[in-house]
């Protein structure tokens with residue numbers, strides 16, 4: 001494979017951008033596009049790190065003949081993933097050392113910021129990795145790969161080069177789109193992360209103390225034309241699910257006077273054009289979701305924010321989440337860490353989204369709900385902070401508002417952020433409060449909220465069966481922060497089914513296939529159905545198969561229960 005290139009996707013997870021399956025982030029697509037822009041007939045082979053683990057021999061055989069291997073990695077906001085396990089530093093070192101011939105290039109957040117293992121831990125610096133790679137790209141990986149192929153020399157590549165606009169990216173994105181065909185989740189539950197801009201408008205006031213986004217420098221927007229062309233290319237290869245996840249605040253897309261104000265005035269016209277163009281480029285898309293929204297933007301510009309919420313709800317698909325980085329409801333912490341919104345402002349943002357987003361959509365979920373992110377271990381945090389955060393969430397619950405998910409995480413401290421000097425001091429000091437708080441929120445806020453968002457009897461459409469855990473099947477819809485569904489039986493994997501919600505955990509629901517086949521379903525599934533006793537199930541098992549639901553009426557009298565069944 002003389003002109004062959006291999007991409008190893010070690011997965012990425014950043015404040016703005018997710019690349020753990022079923023998500024495919026921008027890096028592999030842009031890198032593939034950078035190669036094909038130079039060498040249209042080059043062979044580019046894509047592996048996820050899970051595929052490498054599963055078939056190491058196959059991978060080594062192919063990779064050893066490649067001209068170059070590009071490793072992409074970096075989890076800077078670690079979470080638990082159902083769809084894959086990000087690459088570890090040890091694996092990166094092993095793979096780079098075991099392959100001698102090809103040029104080895106490392107890029108993505110790991111090369112820029114280090115790698116995060118869990119909240120609280122300081123990200124390990126990548127310096128010790130330097131020796132194992134021929135090039136560690138601390139700028140934009142796709143630009144480095146592009147220059148390397150053009151110049152045919154590593155020496156001529158500036159590993160710190162960063163894009164100043166989206167000119168080349170728009171080309172790479174279209175040319176690299178066909179890499180999706182090689183993704184293991186392709187034609188199953190693959191969802192594509194789309195980029196609309198880079199940087200945070202609040203960088204001009206220094207940004208939040210813990211955040212790496214302001215380090216990207218001034219905000220650069222990507223044109224609607226560029227995004228739509230990429231969507232069209234992806235759609236032509238069969239991609240049907242998209243998320244506008246690669247930006248710090250979707251409400252600030254093309255905002256007026258960005259660079260002048262901390263909260264520039266949102267631009268509803270541009271947002272509408274963006275959504276409309278995506279819909280035109282992918283008319284039969286299945287999922288179109290968003291991710292981050294800045295509560296400060298919504299609270300400072302409520303009129304524009306309402307317009308934008310309306311636009312999102314008009315063009316997106318239901319089950320969508322606007323993740324609000326509230327971070328803290330303690331005014332002292334907000335001030336000391338230069339956070340973006342006061343508790344009142346965050347509450348206002350939650351209300352604005354609820355006004356138009358809470359309506360239930362065709363897939364069983366409300367259209368657009370806020371998600372709330374809290375960060376712990378910040379400067380000035382005390383016991384009082386936990387009390388104030390609790391009161392904030394309690395108010396939301398008591399006002400009858402809906403929140404789709406509450407994310408409580410301890411800060412991961414990155415070099416070059418203001419938190420770097422503080423390290424894990426505050427986390428260690430307040431460890432016991434965090435543990436108790438988490439428990440309290442799960443029980444007193446999450447559970448009642450979850451019951452409100454997905455009440456018993458809700459039918460969730462097109463839930464994808466992904467994995468087994470014990471004797472349960474785990475399934476999720478495709479989209480932003482999908483709800484985990486436990487189905488108490490081992491069902492075939494890789495299928496889309498409808499599910500009836502029958503119970504709630506703190507962060508997941510229990511569901512049974514809808515409608516439930518009374519002749520074929522297991523005893524366990526039938527017993528879970530509300531309104532059917534164990535005795536009735538025993539009789540059903542003896543008497544089945546039933547020819548029609550009418551035949552069942554002697555055993556099951558409740559009309560509601562009959563509606564959940566089929567023969």
Ligand code: SF4
Pocket residue numbers: 200201202203206207208211212213214248294325340
């Ligand atoms: S508002 Fe704060 S947390 Fe959000 S992207 Fe900007 S700096 Fe980061």
